[in-house]
Amino acid sequence: MYKILKKEVLNQAVILMDVEAPYVSARCEAGQFVIVRVDDEGERIPLTIADFDREKNSVTIIFQVVGYSTKLMAGLEAGDSFCDFVGPLGQPAPFELDKWNRVIGIAGGVGAAPLYPQLKKLSEEGVEVSVIIGGRSAEFVILAEKFEQFCKNVYIMTDDGSLGGKGFVTNKLQELIESGEKYDHAIAIGPLIMMKNVVAVTKKYDLHTAVSLNPIMIDGTGMCGGCRVTVGGETKFACVDGPDFDGFLVDFDECMHRQSFFKEEEHECMMRLS
Ligand SMILES: Cc1cc2nc3c(=O)[nH]c(=O)nc-3n(C[C@H](O)[C@H](O)[C@H](O)COP(=O)(O)OP(=O)(O)OC[C@H]3O[C@@H](n4cnc5c(N)ncnc54)[C@H](O)[C@@H]3O)c2cc1C
Ligand code: FES
DSSP: OEEEEEEEEEETTEEEEEEEOHHHHHHOOTTOEEEEESSTTOOOEEEEOOEEETTTTEEEEEEEOOSHHHHHHHTOOBTBEESEEEEEESOOOOOOTTTOSEEEEEEEGGGHHHHHHHHHHHHHTTOEEEEEEEESSGGGOOSHHHHHTTOSOEEEEETTSSSSEESOHHHHHHHHHHTTOOOSEEEEESOHHHHHHHHHHHHHTTOOEEEEOOOOOSSSSSSSOTTEEEETTEEEEHHHHOSEEETTTBOHHHHHHHHTTTHHHHHHHHHHHO
């Protein structure tokens, strides 16, 4: 069993948990993920490792309550345990430290959680990092103070202008590039539509961009094919080949189509809890 050491509600839909998981915390790197189950009948839920503390044997997960299993998880408290906490899974984020001096991260909503360990690691390696964090409104902007600890600039954008600039992260990105800011690399993590739109901007300026894909996963070990994505015309399995890929090569439309396959079943499950 994997004990929850700490629970923090970040906003009405997003929860942070520190979980005791010595095997994972000893081996994980930025960009990898875990698959958790609440109990032995539970669904397997992939979640990015948002942070880890090798001395305390703990791993931080940050999740948005979107459906049946994340709602069950939200009901757990510090002192409760997960039945499974499997990882680290996937590839560490592919950094090119010899080529990157300035990197810009772009996060949409809960995408700030998977972006955080990547920018933190780059900063520890001496890369100058800045971040644009976007949310529907002020309440949905998470981790800004944590990014401030190592980012040169933290830009905030909200759809309604209740915090930072009004508009989308792509508006800020375009503005920064047009004002003459130069970056060697971009990392965008958030909803598929947001990553697709970020890439539409960065492609114009040939600013190479990594994205983190979150297709539906089942086993997380490359066997079921559930997480199939097309990258550069080739089939990849996000769980073992990713989850980070070259954003210029990802077929986003296919990803979005595949992600909506089980909408009806997901809705029915959620109704059972309400
Ligand atoms: C590698 C990876 C890392 C992820 N990291 C995070 C994270 O750090 N924080 C976070 O909030 N979310 C993350 N997700 C998404 C998270 O796994 C889903 O939100 C969760 O599985 C939803 O389950 P549910 O039963 O609550 O919702 P459901 O009602 O079952 O589904 C709601 C939506 O969640 C997605 N989803 C459902 N089941 C799965 C599944 N088995 N695998 C992937 N997506 C699924 C689908 O888009 C679906 O439409 C990640 C997904 C992947 C693949
Ligand atoms: S989740 Fe089964 S192959 Fe990736």
